[in-house]
Amino acid sequence: MPQTERVRIREIAPRLTFQDHVVPTEVKIELVRRLLDAGIRSFELSSFVRPDLVPGLADAEKVFAKIPRVPGLSLGCCVGNIRGLARAVDAGADTASFLLSADEEFARANIGQSTAESLAALERMAAFAADHDIVLGTYLIFAWGGPTGPARGGEELEPLARRLLDIGVDRWILADSAGYAAPPQIRELVNAALNHVPADHLTVQIHDGRGMGLAALLPLIELGIRNIDTSLAGSGGHPAMPGTQGGGVCTEDAVQLLELAGVPTGIDLPRLIDTANWLADEIGAPSKGFVRHTDPVPAAGQSTQPLSFAW
Template identity: 85%
Template sequence: MPEESTVPQPDVRIREIAPRLTFQNHPVATDVKTELVRRLLDAGVRSFELSSFVRPDLVPGLADAAEVFARVPRVPGLTLGACVGNMRGLARAADAGADTASFLLSVDEGFARANIGRSTADSLAELERMAAFAADRDLVLDTYLIFAWGGPTGPARGAADLEPLARRLLDIGVDRWILADSVGYAAPPQIRELVTAALAHVPADHLTVQIHDGRGMGLAALLPLLDLGVRAIDTSLAGSGGHPAMPGAQGGGVCTEDAVQLLELAGVSTGIDLSRLLDTANWLTDEVGVPGKGFVRHTGPVPAGGRPAEPLAFTW
């Protein structure tokens, strides 16, 4: 489990997912992955989705997952997560020292078969077996709800679509969820609707939201999440990312540096140094050659000075 820290906790926990989301689609050497994490640690990031323990023939860019876990320096307050697709992957994540493991559950049936080779129903049966395994070990098991808002090509989904799946997950004892807008379908009203429905089943501190900014609405989702009490948000440095099963798709997450600037200007602490984050984003895109997006690394941050922002009035 992560070491305890005496550093004040930020208002929002930003989990950096670029080490998994980007490198699953843009293979690089293990040294590059660990250098990225080191730079992000220097910037104050303390929560990562570090890699995936999945079949290397399907995702060859993450075949070095165990080595990456072994090389990352442990610092106080650090939490390291991994994606897993089955019991074998969960056992490998536990052996590697992961603090959390996230099951790759797709709400979209077609993508479920393309991604991990089984139906959503079969995935739920596998997750039930994995929940029993994780309960006997010092490992937090949560689950993705990939395409929770719809996609990759089908219609949008709403609260009514979530209900049967939510009940099934609670039946098998999995009450920590990552709602993923995997192709950027949701504007703030849709974000609010589905998150509100999820919060009827699980507490806010068991919910993470991950927005893939494929349609330019990603940043707009952040403030509604805060208003709803969600404090765990997944972002990707330089808006980078993609998926081997969706070649050519806009698969990047909400841009970490843009998200940090927005939150800090809104009076919400993240514990992350924006200047160092920008240096790392530019290193990732310019020196490593990873495709990226985002605004603040091109235009520069809003100049410091003037009256500080009043913190937003949250409902904690």
């Protein structure tokens, strides 16, 4: 793949991991500080939702207040209603993403509303955001299908896409929340979305529950997608889906693949690996990834420790 423009890796572990693993606020701040040192400048930092439903993110305001503001920093969050959006504005979030599920059952379990009710709430939120200093977008959770139902294709996106444009929300996060999509399905749904919004208004977030996450990255680049969500050490989970594989595509593995494919990320891989190992040790949460166990592919003139095999 030829050299191309830089991809924006948005790190979602501060939200995705800690919504399922309760840790002190100081641990969250230390994670972001380490990631900043590694060169990451875009984060989904927390969610402004009911603390009784997601106690791990009850400190969202404190986290936003303590993050050092550095040049180029973008701090995003998730919201479920106008109250959450107002909290995000007050906390200084740059962007907020509504938690819209394409799956009716999960929609009710996650925020207690049907998809139709959620769209009505999003329309009211869009009017609120227009009068405040924040960019409002929306998730399309389970865009490719799931958590238990069949896969979804591009045609099934059409009614939802048209409705979103009608209410003035044209920045979307397509989330393969159940890890259903191989490259052909990635291309089909992203192409369908690109019929409605430009590539720079799309973010893709793959939850690597079925081992196909990395395979999605290069097709996304070929389609012109430059906004990609990943999760350090492949960590993450969801309180509404206990025991399921909820982690995102592993950030450090994604960075290695993209850089070797000639797609710059601006991220220091060794520092990222150190931070992934720190996170896995610090919280004791299930985590994935290859490169943090094997070391990166060595550059010219370098070497790495040989792998040991037990026969």
